Amino acid sequence: MSWSRAVAQEQHHLDNQAERVRAHAQGVLDNTAAALRGLNALALEPCSRQHVRHMQTLALRDRAIDEIAYVEGGLVRCTTWGVPDAQTSLAPPDLKLSSGASLKLDAVPVVSAALRMVAVRDGAYSALIEPGRFTDVVLPDGVQLALVLPGVGLLGSVANPDLVLVAQALGGGTLRLEEDYLTSVARSSDLAVVMLEPQSEALAALRREHWLWLPLGAVASAVLIALVVWLSCWRLSLRGELAIAIRRREFVLHYQPIMDLRAGTCVGAEALVRWARPGRALLRPDQFIPVAEAHGLITDITREVFRLAIRDMGDLLARDRNAHIAINLSAGDMKDLGSLHALHEMLRDTGIAPQQIWLEATEAGFLDVERARATIMEARELGHIIAIDDFGTGYSSLSYLQRLPLDALKIDKSFVDTIGTDSATHNVTDHVIEMAKSLRLKIVAEGIEHQEQADYLKARDVDLGQGWLFGKPMEAGDFIRFYRRHGAGAVRPARAQAA
Numbered sequence: 001m002s003w004s005r006a007v008a009q010e011q012h013h014l015d016n017q018a019e020r021v022r023a024h025a026q027g028v029l030d031n032t033a034a035a036l037r038g039l040n041a042l043a044l045e046p047c048s049r050q051h052v053r054h055m056q057t058l059a060l061r062d063r064a065i066d067e068i069a070y071v072e073g074g075l076v077r078c079t080t081w082g083v084p085d086a087q088t089s090l091a092p093p094d095l096k097l098s099s100g101a102s103l104k105l106d107a108v109p110v111v112s113a114a115l116r117m118v119a120v121r122d123g124a125y126s127a128l129i130e131p132g133r134f135t136d137v138v139l140p141d142g143v144q145l146a147l148v149l150p151g152v153g154l155l156g157s158v159a160n161p162d163l164v165l166v167a168q169a170l171g172g173g174t175l176r177l178e179e180d181y182l183t184s185v186a187r188s189s190d191l192a193v194v195m196l197e198p199q200s201e202a203l204a205a206l207r208r209e210h211w212l213w214l215p216l217g218a219v220a221s222a223v224l225i226a227l228v229v230w231l232s233c234w235r236l237s238l239r240g241e242l243a244i245a246i247r248r249r250e251f252v253l254h255y256q257p258i259m260d261l262r263a264g265t266c267v268g269a270e271a272l273v274r275w276a277r278p279g280r281a282l283l284r285p286d287q288f289i290p291v292a293e294a295h296g297l298i299t300d301i302t303r304e305v306f307r308l309a310i311r312d313m314g315d316l317l318a319r320d321r322n323a324h325i326a327i328n329l330s331a332g333d334m335k336d337l338g339s340l341h342a343l344h345e346m347l348r349d350t351g352i353a354p355q356q357i358w359l360e361a362t363e364a365g366f367l368d369v370e371r372a373r374a375t376i377m378e379a380r381e382l383g384h385i386i387a388i389d390d391f392g393t394g395y396s397s398l399s400y401l402q403r404l405p406l407d408a409l410k411i412d413k414s415f416v417d418t419i420g421t422d423s424a425t426h427n428v429t430d431h432v433i434e435m436a437k438s439l440r441l442k443i444v445a446e447g448i449e450h451q452e453q454a455d456y457l458k459a460r461d462v463d464l465g466q467g468w469l470f471g472k473p474m475e476a477g478d479f480i481r482f483y484r485r486h487g488a489g490a491v492r493p494a495r496a497q498a499a
């Protein structure tokens with residue numbers, strides 16, 4: 001930003017300078033032409049004392065004009081210096097000016113043949129101007145200037161401009177950033193001004209710019225730091241609030257139906273935890289489970305989820321042995337056998353069989369393979385069914401799976417999403433299904449939203465499915481009613497009637 005600002009600023013500056021020089025040089029031409037028109041209108045005896053005096057006064061008064069000559073028949077009759085000794089003829093002009101006057105470069109003054117001047121002619125008069133008068137302006141250091149009469153030549157220059165660059169600038173017309181130079185062109189009817197500024201000059205401006213941006217940068221970083229502090233405070237306070245929430249038992253479970261794809265009946269549900277903060281909206285697990293995991297609070301939450309699931313679904317599970325509830329375990333739970341033993345205690349005398357509680361763990365929970373193995377063995381020993389969750393989103397390989405005594409595999413929603421599309425992962429879904437079958441794992445497909453997906457999975461003998469197509473996560477009471485309508489038990493009386 002600093003650089004482009006510096007360049008833009010410098011360009012603007014250069015444009016102003018070029019325009020100033022252009023106005024000055026054009027002014028010299030126009031003023032001279034006007035003065036000569038005035039002389040032409042005079043009715044004085046040519047080359048009389050009065051006439052010469054008049055030309056002298058005018059040359060003296062006008063800063064740019066050095067000499068005025070009166071011309072008749074192509075010959076100089078008299079000048080501001082009087083009547084010349086020798087006869088001088090005038091060479092033809094180079095260019096017609098917009099004012100109606102004409103211009104000749106390299107004109108020779110009557111008094112000193114060694115000098116080269118610019119002549120402006122109108123009617124019977126010719127005014128000589130020293131070329132430096134056109135560029136008689138103060139320029140910043142390092143700026144080069146060329147005053148060009150297009151098609152004729154150079155009217156004047158300052159600081160030896162590179163004529164190749166000047167020609168290039170005139171050809172391109174507009175301003176642009178050359179590799180080494182900033183250029184600016186100003187044109188008027190008679191002439192063009194080209195200004196070149198080496199970039200080293202612009203860099204000086206850049207250094208000045210830095211001082212402007214430094215405080216802004218400081219303010220921006222202060223804002224960022226404040227944001228980071230605020231965020232970490234928020235997370236810390238979230239951690240504090242979570243600890244209190246666990247003590248106050250502010251959690252509730254929602255239940256999402258799990259369907260038998262072939263029979264179309266509900267066989268259970270996944271328990272999904274929500275934080276019901278008093279007076280505020282329910283908080284989704286994604287917003288607090290990671291914080292709980294990071295601060296060692298997750299095992300407490302898992303125990304609370306066990307307790308709630310047994311409280312909410314105890315009756316349903318005890319009455320229907322085929323129903324199950326799936327509960328999510330975090331990586332922290334996989335290292336702590338205490339949670340499993342707590343679950344065992346809680347199930348005692350409830351009439352719920354341990355195989356009615358499925359435990360889902362993500363691949364993150366299996367990173368420490370030996371430990372995960374021990375936990376899974378223990379859980380199976382206690383009679384639970386173990387599923388690998390979000391399969392395919394983590395690092396697990398086939399060899400990984402073979403080493404773990406799993407019962408079920410949940411295909412992640414991202415794979416189900418590809419069904420019916422021609423995305424590259426489409427085939428992977430089939431492979432995952434085949435792999436799970438070869439390992440004799442029960443398959444649960446997650447995130448089924450369309451009938452087409454359900455049909456596809458059913459055609460590939462996927463056992464179970466879960467997703468919005470069948471039901472969103474719902475409150476315990478709603479799920480119990482859902483189960484009454486869609487559970488295997490609800491279908492039987494209908495069949496009996498039909499029979």
Ligand code: C2E
Binds near residue numbers: 256284286289390473
């Ligand atoms: P998950 O185990 O993969 O749970 C499935 C998530 O997908 C749920 O989000 C569910 O609402 C959502 N879902 C289900 N079907 C569909 C569908 O058809 N379309 C779409 N778009 N989404 C669907 P939720 O409830 O927000 O849970 C998010 C994650 O939080 C869970 O992912 C799980 O990893 C974690 N979680 C939830 N409850 C618990 C818990 O009690 N303990 C632990 N440790 N983690 C939990």
Ligand code: CA
Binds near residue numbers: 270328360389
């Ligand atoms: Ca899950």
Ligand code: CA
Binds near residue numbers: 389390412446
């Ligand atoms: Ca999942």
